[in-house]
Amino acid sequence: MGRHTNPIRLVIFGRQGAGKGTQCVRLVKEFGVLHISTGDMLRSAVAAETELGLAAKAIMDAGDLVGNEIMIGLVRERIAMPDAADGFVLDGFPRTVGQAEALALLLGDNHLHAAVDLEVSLDEVTSRMKARARADDTDEGIARRLSLYEQETRPVLRWFADRDLLLTVDGLGAEEEVTARLVAAINSKL
Numbered sequence: 001m002g003r004h005t006n007p008i009r010l011v012i013f014g015r016q017g018a019g020k021g022t023q024c025v026r027l028v029k030e031f032g033v034l035h036i037s038t039g040d041m042l043r044s045a046v047a048a049e050t051e052l053g054l055a056a057k058a059i060m061d062a063g064d065l066v067g068n069e070i071m072i073g074l075v076r077e078r079i080a081m082p083d084a085a086d087g088f089v090l091d092g093f094p095r096t097v098g099q100a101e102a103l104a105l106l107l108g109d110n111h112l113h114a115a116v117d118l119e120v121s122l123d124e125v126t127s128r129m130k131a132r133a134r135a136d137d138t139d140e141g142i143a144r145r146l147s148l149y150e151q152e153t154r155p156v157l158r159w160f161a162d163r164d165l166l167l168t169v170d171g172l173g174a175e176e177e178v179t180a181r182l183v184a185a186i187n188s189k190l
């Protein structure tokens with residue numbers, strides 16, 4: 001578990017298929033943080049057929065973004081839970097500048113330490129995603145999500161860069177190699 005005594009708060013970015021999920025599991029071990037994935041939270045809500053799940057399903061199947069208001073409410077509740085006080089790595093949020101601004105307000109003095117961009121080329125993620133089997137991984141769904149990533153999420157990376165929080169890490173290579181790069185980059189910000 002984490003060798004760090006102070007809670008560490010991170011955000012991870014990366015195109016769909018960049019390997020964020022895998023690397024988050026490793027970051028959890030390294031830094032003793034909680035993994036908060038908004039995609040996983042939404043998929044649980046869909047599976048449980050909650051009101052949120054019912055509303056989100058069609059949006060997710062189309063590869064569109066769930067509304068900011070819903071997403072901000074979801075993250076607000078999650079980071080207010082006691083286990084999040086030990087730090088977290090947020091995966092899948094913020095995905096729009098509106099969400100980034102809301103997150104900064106929610107966190108207040110408990111600000112983020114870094115926003116990491118796991119950089120993998122478009123060609124590479126496209127072939128990786130065709131090899132996995134998730135309900136929203138249709139050709140149209142993938143194309144839609146990748147184009148929304150450029151439109152909506154690219155500006156969020158700039159938003160973090162402007163605040164000197166952005167770390168760009170090469171996501172190509174063996175899993176443990178990528179983890180070592182991530183850990184070194186994050187440690188440079190602690």
Ligand code: ADP
Nearest residue numbers: 016038039059060063064065066071092093095
């Ligand atoms: P991926 O990174 O492969 O798109 P995620 O698991 O992060 O997958 O998200 C799956 C889907 O959940 C997204 O396509 C979107 O519909 C919805 N979603 C997740 N996080 C957010 C968010 N922060 N804002 C809006 N929609 C979201």
